[in-house]
Amino acid sequence: MLKILAIAISGVSVGFAGMALAHDMREMAGLAPPPATQLAATAPNAITVDNFAFAPAAMTVRAGTTVTWTNRDDELHTVVSADDPKLFKSGPLDTGDSFSVTFAKPGTYKYYCSIHPHMVGTVVVR
Amino acid sequence: MTTSENKGTTRRRVLQCMSWGSAGILWTVAGGVPQARALGAREAVAEAGAFSFVQISDTHIGFGKDPNPTPDATLREALGKIAAMPNRPAFMLHTGDVSHLSKPSEFDAASQIFKTAALETFYVPGEHDTINDDGKEFFSRFGARQAQPGGWYSFDQNGVHFIGLVNVINLKAGGLGYLGPDQLQWLANDTKGLSASAPIVVFAHMPLWALYPDWGWGTDDAAQALAGLKRFGSVTVLNGHIHQVMQKVEGNVSFQTARSTAFPQPAPGQGPGPGPMQVPADRLRSVLGIRDVAFTGMAPAISDNTLAS
Secondary structure, eight states, rough: HHHHHHHHHHHHHHHHHHTTTTTOGGGGGGOOOGGGGGSSTTTTEEEEEEETTEEESSEEEEETTTEEEEEEEOSSSOOOSSSSSOOBBOOOOOOOOOEEEEEOOOOEEEEOSSSSSOEEEEEEEO | OOOOOOOOOOOHHHHHHHTTTSSSSEEEEEETEEEETTOOOOOOOOOOOEEEEEOOOOOOBBSSSSTTTTHHHHHHHHHHHTTSSSSSSSSSEEOOOOOOOOOHHHHHHHHHHHHHTTSSSEOOOOGGGSTTTHHHHHHHOOOOOSSSSSEEHHHHHHEEEEEOOOSSOOOOOOOOOOHHHHHHHHHHHHTTSSSSSSSSEEEOOOOOOSSBBGGBBBBBHHHHHHHHTTTTSSSSEEESSSSEEEEEEEETTEEEOOOSOOOOOOTTSSSSSSSSOOGGGGGGSSSSSSEEEEEEETTEEEEEEEETO
């Protein structure tokens, strides 16, 4: 079941990007796929990167939610915690790549792209 | 750090060098005022110690999408143009984004191509060269000149002081390019003993002026760096990052961004974002290019040439 879900996520991101046969799934390695109920396109745990911006730039989720970022740009981006020390840090996300973080504790989590630091976003966990 | 290379430039060589760029406009910056004129005037401005160098930028080896799936081929073309110049440049500057994804294989492929230029080359990293490792892989290959732990350095050529700055590491959330206090302090010390009449060339990846902050095109603490350079009569700032030629003059400081050899980006604010700009294949080479800089005394003559010209 877990394997199937991972493939589903891959399919979504590849479909959005309209390309990327050589889709790199490294960022999914070691990450638990989100529950099936949260896979719908409208689920409030999906953040996309389009045209050098996180969308939505601010998101509120319940504690325990796994948030997934998907890069749909032709450009490389990262998702990095703005806290010191950093609470999470993706590798380089090429077109179609995804990165997930499970937020266990309530709080306000600011993040940015470490390559294009003017790109910022916030996840509020309640 | 000082280079010992001396090409024994002659007046004749400088005139030949100027005539090479005759496909375009020659920009001469004299006393901070840029003057454009059609090439061919051949004014006798040659001074002892005149020399030229070339700048390439944003080679993005490893990029594989439209509008240019083969940036290695266009880089080779760019180096071919340099090799075909009637007078050999003293050296080459690379203003960053050697690679697309900071992969060792991309750096290695780029190195193999750069070698074919057979020119001493000075590098500064772009943000694509420092992903995840703060430039460790980059500096291990292209950091031979780096005297400082942070990777910044300076050298002299024929009386011109060159300063390579690193503004792509340790970037702050919500910020732009970043030099940091250590580098600013080093810069102040590096230029302290220089005569105000010494021409200065600063090269760094991201623009050192607020070119278009909405797209991240600027450097947060560049003003502090430039404040210390105001006393100099001729300061030329060479950047990459935005994959197009943009110029600005502020007092005695002339800012110049260069074209990429890989793909163009849109003009500031034109379109939704600063990603690769799509152009038809037959137009690609008209938006990629190299830069030739000839020093004839105080004033650098800057000539931007596309791969189509």
